[in-house]
Amino acid sequence: MRAGGILLLMTLLSFRMVSSLYAGYASGEMTGNGAAIAAGGMVTVAEHQACFDRTVGEYRLNPAQIVTANTYEVVVPGMKIEKDPFIQLPGNNDVSYTLYLEVTATQPAIVRYTMSDDWQESQRMAAQHGGKVYVYHHAVRPHEQGTITGLLSDAAVYITSELRDKRRPDANGAPFRVDMYAYLVQSD
Amino acid sequence: MKKRVFRHRRRLILTVILLMLTTAHGTAMTAAKYVHSSNRAEHTYCPDTYDIPQIQRTVTRLDNGYCTMTGLSVTPSEDTDYPVWVRIAVLPLWENAQGTVYGQPLTADRDYTLSYNAEQWEWHDGYYYCRTPVYGGQATPPLFNGTHSLTQISTAPQEGYTFQVKVSAETIQAIGILDGSEQTAAGNSWGYCPTDGNA
Numbered sequence: 001m002r003a004g005g006i007l008l009l010m011t012l013l014s015f016r017m018v019s020s021l022y023a024g025y026a027s028g029e030m031t032g033n034g035a036a037i038a039a040g041g042m043v044t045v046a047e048h049q050a051c052f053d054r055t056v057g058e059y060r061l062n063p064a065q066i067v068t069a070n071t072y073e074v075v076v077p078g079m080k081i082e083k084d085p086f087i088q089l090p091g092n093n094d095v096s097y098t099l100y101l102e103v104t105a106t107q108p109a110i111v112r113y114t115m116s117d118d119w120q121e122s123q124r125m126a127a128q129h130g131g132k133v134y135v136y137h138h139a140v141r142p143h144e145q146g147t148i149t150g151l152l153s154d155a156a157v158y159i160t161s162e163l164r165d166k167r168r169p170d171a172n173g174a175p176f177r178v179d180m181y182a183y184l185v186q187s188d
Numbered sequence: 189m190k191k192r193v194f195r196h197r198r199r200l201i202l203t204v205i206l207l208m209l210t211t212a213h214g215t216a217m218t219a220a221k222y223v224h225s226s227n228r229a230e231h232t233y234c235p236d237t238y239d240i241p242q243i244q245r246t247v248t249r250l251d252n253g254y255c256t257m258t259g260l261s262v263t264p265s266e267d268t269d270y271p272v273w274v275r276i277a278v279l280p281l282w283e284n285a286q287g288t289v290y291g292q293p294l295t296a297d298r299d300y301t302l303s304y305n306a307e308q309w310e311w312h313d314g315y316y317y318c319r320t321p322v323y324g325g326q327a328t329p330p331l332f333n334g335t336h337s338l339t340q341i342s343t344a345p346q347e348g349y350t351f352q353v354k355v356s357a358e359t360i361q362a363i364g365i366l367d368g369s370e371q372t373a374a375g376n377s378w379g380y381c382p383t384d385g386n387a
Binding site for chain 1: 221222223224225226227228229230231232233234235236237238269270271323361362363364365366367372373
């Protein structure tokens with residue numbers, strides 16, 4: 001009888017602890033490894049502002065302006081678009097983390113990019129937004145701060161010849177997006 | 189005796205269940221790791237467009253009744269936000285008021301003379317290519333400038349037909365290369381690009 005009581009107590013205690021563990025991250029989304037995501041503060045993805053130079057028909061990066069969104073109003077087939085996304089780590093992490101990057105493309109046939117050798121495509125973390133997930137080759141140490149640059153192998157994306165005129169939105173002529181998300185997953 | 193054995197078994201079973209639950213709880217604690225997400229870095233790409241270029245030329249009637257064409261430049265639409273290559277096809281012909289083209293083609297130096305601005309245009313396989321790209325709203329240099337012109341020098345072979353010059357202009361993006369190659373859009377579509385001089 002006494003053992004049964006202890007058992008019941010332990011069972012309830014286990015349920016409560018597990019529940020509270022997840023409840024603490026109730027606003028996040030579940031990842032493949034069973035943890036939940038807390039957003040913001042620990043890692044940021046940004047890049048320099050892209051400005052179109054009409055005289056040469058190219059995008060140039062403005063080194064004085066860091067942004068988290070760029071809109072490219074003039075895109076034509078075969079275009080090379082300079083792009084330098086980077087990841088900022090403020091160093092407020094107390095434990096080691098593995099750094100992941102998810103890249104989503106609404107029209108993957110139209111835009112081509114190559115990740116640098118520092119990043120490998122990974123299945124270890126489930127994609128949160130249906131994109132491709134890449135893992136960084138170095139772990140992020142506790143309180144490590146700085147900027148990780150050179151995400152793309154030649155700091156550019158390429159528009160393929162599949163792109164069509166904007167007057168044909170139903171045939172690869174509609175605006176499309178490539179978004180990036182970084183994740184720090186506790187490794188200890 | 190039987191009661192004692194039963195109690196022992198019950199204790200054993202309960203202990204095993206207790207251990208299993210504790211292990212499960214520990215595993216759950218271990219599997220749940222901190223994950224921190226960044227902002228979303230948004231990159232929106234908007235396909236561009238192009239419009240039919242405008243052709244400007246001057247046609248003058250000479251004292252002898254023949255026609256001469258001067259100028260002839262092409263202006264890509266203002267909406268074109270990038271530099272483009274321009275090429276022109278020029279076709280003199282005899283045509284009547286109903287738009288019927290006379291069957292016999294015109295011959296240079298027998299029916300007309302043509303000299304063009306070779307400094308800023310080059311001829312290749314039936315087209316005149318502007319040597320430099322131009323921008324939306326910006327006119328090309330004239331194909332016929334200064335002393336250059338396309339001038340009629342003979343009368344129509346049949347009454348009712350007059351000297352006409354059909355001009356068609358095309359533009360194509362002067363930026364970008366074909367996927368995984370060094371070929372320009374002009375090289376790929378036109379088979380010729382003034383920059384590289386080959387297909």
